[in-house]
Amino acid sequence: MIDLRLLREDPDRVRASQRARGEDVALVDALLSADERRRSSGVRFDELRSEQKSLGKLIPKATPEERAELLKKAEQLKADVKEAEAAQNDADEETKRLASQLGNLVHPDVPVGGEEDFVVLETHGTIRDFGAEGFEPKDHLELGEALGAIDVERGAKVSGSRFYYLTGVGALLELALVNAAIAQATEAGFTPMLTPALVRPRAMEGTGFLGQAAENVYHLEKDDYYLVGTSEVPLAAYHMDEILDADKLPLRYAGFSPCFRREAGTYGKDTRGIFRVHQFDKVEMFSYVAPEDAENEHKRLLDWEKQWLTGLELPFQVIDVASGDLGASASRKYDCEAWIPTQGKYRELTSASNCDGFQARRLSVRMRDGKKVQPLATLNGTLCAVPRTIVAILENHQLADGSVRVPEVLRPYLGGRELLEPVAK
Template identity: 55%
Template structure:
């Protein structure tokens, strides 16, 4: 939910944001009209209720012989109050519906445009080169007995897979390494539910424009999450947080599910774009004035991970039209995938400012003693897709793969994953 005060006092800020996203600017004017109608309806209701209370006191003091004559007035006034309350409730719902369709205002400096209009902030690391024809991650995974797509398809359908042997061990090593990094930075680990209620899914901004990406459990009022961000955002819904000691930082480990609707024909080979994967997600509740600095901090943790794994990558500032509805700014970190000759997204981090917190009613107490919405941020610290870049970057001519040094302690000291003979 956008800030109603910002809407009333600086509607042009929201208009510019909607235009930069390629979204409806007309919604802003509709929201302004609905807000004015809402406030007027609330005022009418409150004035009538005050009149009813005052009249009630008058009736209570009236002589017995006069009270009977006042009954009709009491009933008429009660009817007007009831109608005003219904009108106020309807106006509130109308405003929430319209304002809820407006996306989070982007932060100044976010590039305008769509998917291809990002700005590259930096490229880090030397792209791997080979004096042999490199194999892609699926061929390497099959050679090493680490990925079994055929049986994944047999059991569950297309875009499912088994990680087995070194593949399973490598993912667990990666996730545990990321968890240790998160713990060192003060994050509290959580293993989150992967089924959530509709109000939590909607509150994080994953319904509406994202409906076609989400699995819904038929016959149950529950959704499968595509990221533990959803459960982590709902963790403190309807709560007032104590942030005097600093931000609350969580690292959520979960399995994630995505329909990948609209991606047919794209990345169908291997485990780049699949329906189920594992992920360790950072999530932060913080005072709004500290959110932008925290965003850069989360990005630095992600870059540190990729550098320690010996991966070449670039950081991009995602264009407004390619942001989710909740994100006011998002940085993507894309690793170089040798067999594709391109950078591919491995991780991202988003600053959602107070947008999710307003929808989920998550607040903190300010210095004045009042409550205000917190800011929320998220960022992935490790996920299954990272295996793609690790396998391809560190492969050798015989199909073996050199294990990044930082992962070896989690693999019993294993230095090289050898092909199965």
């Protein structure tokens, strides 16, 4: 939720942000109108309540003749107060409803456009020339099946398309990735967290996932719970309705959780293997910081992601995500995209998003600096989305005989193993 004071003071900025997102600009004027009704009805209610209280003090002191007239007036005031309170509540609800539909303000440096209008900021690592090495690279599924690491056939038999089993060294590789990611995050000062995978509606709505992203959220209607698509949700709601001391910021958490996504609207995309799936595990970084520190924290999150991917010895690029592809909560987002050899292109592995005060306002997470209480800023960054990371490792580190070289950073978590080797059939 954006700051309504900013909306009133600079509506053109909010209109420009909506336009950049490709969203409805008319929503801004509707919200301005609702906010004006909310404030004016609040003033009306306060005036009537004040008059009612003053009248209540006069009645005991009035003469019998005056009392009858005052009681009649009090009865009318009671009805007026009730009517004004209802109008105030209606205007307040309408303001909240419209404000919840408005995306975060887009950072002025974000490239404007849709999914393909990103700007490449950096490129890291060297893309292998498999032709020069004398062999054609296999895709991750062919490699994973030969290694006894991935079983999508039985995943589909048990749960349907876009489900899978990680078996043998595949399961061990996931555990190695998770442990290595948590170790890096802990060393950087993050508190490790194992978070709930089921959350109440307010947590999901408060983080901004029940707007345009709602189609990809699993909802358990019988119990009114949502399955999280990222531990960002329970981490953002962890301090819901709390006031944090400014001198204890930043607070940084590294959450590990299963994640669930319906992948609506992706029919026919990435149907082979485990790149785009309905259930996966992920290590997510999450930061609570003072508003003035948000941009620097955003760069720090990106640096930790770059450190991670560099340690995995993956070629990757960093992009500045375009305005129409930000999602409701982010004012700016950087993606790190790893090179996938058999696709011949970079694909998203991690994201780092600055949400400013957007989520904090919706979840009522504030900071106290002296006597001043105000919303703080929240940021999130994926450190390791496991299946996609496995895809990138298998394809980039494969050898001609079908084995896969283990990046050095993972070897301590795989018993010192340097190679993943095909299993005998």
